[in-house]
Amino acid sequence: MWWILAAAAAVALWYWLFIYPHKYWLKRGVKPRTSGFLLGDTLGTFLQKQAFADMVKEVYETCPNPRYAGSYQFFLPxxxxxxxxxxxxxxxxxxxxxxxxxxxxxxxxxPLWSRNLFSLTGKRWRDMRSTLSPAFTSSKMKYMFTLISQSGEQFVQYFLKKNEDVVTVEMKDTFTRFTNDVIANTAFGVECDSLTDRDNEFYLMGKDVTNFNGVWKNLRFLLIILMPRVFQFFKMTLFSKEVGNFFTNLVKSNIQSREKHGIVRPDMIHLLLEARKNGLKHDETQPLQDTGFATVTESEINTNPKNTKTEITDQDITAQALVFFFAGFDSVSALMCFMAHELAANPDVQDRLIKEVDETLELCQDKLTYEALLSMKYMDMVVCETLRKWPNAVASDRVCTKPYTIEPKYPDEKPVHLKIKDAVWFPVFGIHRDPQYYPEPERFDPERFNDENKVNISPYTYMPFGVGPRNCIGSRFALLETKTLFFYILSHFEIVPVEKTQIPLVLSKKQLNMAAENGFWLGLKRRQK
Known part of the structure; x- marks a missing residue:
């Protein structure tokens, strides 16, 4: 008899864990994309059978309703x-x-994760966003441009010293080293040269922070999602103790040194210290010249002076610098990788961009300026199209914080009542590759973003840095960093395919973030001027 009870209990447990959660949307009158089983739409990603971006595109294309559908990310509706x-x-x-x-x-x-801007909620998020947003305006980007430009020059000098006509490079590793140096310099006040000193501590810590490869990493995330209380009970953290201590001590000693010796650097720590002492004010008028079409506009909610007063501790500064590093180290280097790949695969685009680089360099008399870089229209078109075809944030989400009803628009729809903590998500990768918005979406075509065409792009169909007040605060920095590096690269090199280059590019199924299946192998061919 006992085995019958045990079997019944096992079946009940199976149903409760794996079947019942996937009935959520049906009970709410919403058609799910699939019946759902085990890990829902993310099963293929978890088993490394499908790239996460490809999953997002598939879910988008097979959505049974033109406006919305029920979906399951792991066990979460x-x-x-x-x-x-x-x-x-x-x-x-x-x-x-x-x-x-x-x-x-x-x-x-x-603490380092829960206190950063991305993770904060409610009023705590509003206060911190209002405090930090003045640090990311166009004028503050110009303030940090000198440091970014120095890293760009250092990057190309490293490859110019090599006595080779074509230098074969794995771009992900190479660009990650560049973004590491830029973030170290602009966010932490630390000067690095990770191409030369390949195992410097800052770079190794950065790799640890952003490493999410492999089944065990995915399993860890799954356990966190399924058993968050266990995760908290055992005091498990997202960042290792070694990483946490390294960045905490780094920022603390940096702050102490600056305050003791009156050191001022054009970097993020300085801006955050200024915000702590006096608060930062938004520029009353933003310059007409900005970092590009993809730059997100800061909401009035985030620039309201009434919201700018908040206490900023050393730990807050560390948390913001770390999430800035977290995003910049991997996401920006990924953008650079995809852009380099597209330039190599589309030499006509690269030739036109090189021509603009040469013309700009002549106009600013061989010394790149902030204003000259931002005046490059074709550079902006190429970056925008890269972000259209390969958006780093392949999907974005929001959580319902007040009960909300989606009213029906079509005859077969019913009101959808969302409760507090219900999640919605936006399939950015799918929308960016929808032919009704972007004809021939697989084709790399910067002309989509020329002056004539970009005004016709449907609102809320281009979201590389998110939308609304919770958009990405660092869009200007990411665009400035990318444009600066490619300006210096194309001043001296052409980016060309090599034997190991994969064309067309296939996304890796082994990583949660977007990466090439066989790496980003390309050649830097010295230009004959």
């Missing part, structure tokens, strides 16, 4: 939103109902 008008409604017009991101980690489980 999420409402997939594919209609641009509904995306605008949720992220902008009704932002008060969707203030937060979904948190995968228990609040307070990792």
């Amino acid at each position: 999420s409402l997939l939103i594919k209609d641009p008008e509904l995306i605008k409604q949720i992220t902008v017009k009704d932002f008060e109902h969707f203030v937060d991101h979904r948190s995968l980690f228990p609040e307070g489980s990792d």
Whole structure:
């Protein structure tokens, strides 16, 4: 008899863990994309059978409703939103109902993660965003441009010293070293040369922070999602103790040294210290010249002077610098990799960009300036098209913070009542590759973003840095860093395919973040001027 009870209990447990969670949307009157089983739409990604970006595109294309559908990320129900008008409604017009991101980690489980801008919720997020946003305006980017430019020159000098006509390079490793040096310099006040000193401590810590490869890493995330209380009980953290101590001590000693000796550097720590002492004010008028079409506009919610007063501790500064590093180290280097690949695969585009680089260099008399870089229209078109075809944030999410109803628009729709903590997500990768918005979406065509065409891009169908008040605060920095490096590279080199270059590029199924299946192998061919 006992085995019958045990079997019944096992079946009940199986149903409760693996079947019942996937009934969530059906019970709410929403058609799910699939019936759902085990890990829902993410099963292929978890088993490393499908790249995460390809999963997002597949879910988008097979959505049974033109506006939304039920979806499951692991065991968590999420409402997939594919209609641009509904995306605008949720992220902008009704932002008060969707203030937060979904948190995968228990609040307070990792101080350095839970205190950063991406993870903060409610009023704490509003206060910190209002405090930090003045540090990312166009004028502050110009302030940091000198440091970024120095790293760009250092990068090309390293390869110019090699006595080779074509230098074969794995771009992900190479660009990651560059972004490491830029973040070290602009966020932490540390000067590095990771191409020469390949095992410097700052770079090794950065690799540790951003390493999410392999089944065991994925399994760790799954356990965190399924058993967050266990995760918190055992005081597990997202960042290793070694990493946490390294960055905490680095920022603390840096702050002490600056305050003791009156050191001022044009970097993020200085801006955050200024915010702590006196608060930072938004520029009353932003310059007409900005970092490009992809730059997100800061919401009035985030620039309201009433929200700018908040206490900033050393730990807050460390957390913001670390998440800045977390995003810049991997995401920006990925953008650079995809852009380099597209230039190599489309030599006509590269030739035109090189011509613009040469003309700009002549105009600024061989010394790149902030204004000259931002005046390069074709450079901006190429970067924008790279972000269209290969957006780093392949999907974005929001969590319902106040009860909300999506009213029906079509005859077969019913009102969808969202409860507090219900999640919605926006399939950016799918929208960016939808032929109704971007004809021949697989084709790399910077002309989509020329002066004549970019004004016709449908609102909320281009979201490389997110939308609404919770967009990416670092969009200007990412664009400036990318444009600066490619200016210096193309001043001296052509980017060419080599034997190991994979064309067309196939996304890796072994990483959660976007990467090439066989790496980004390309050649830097010295230009004959």
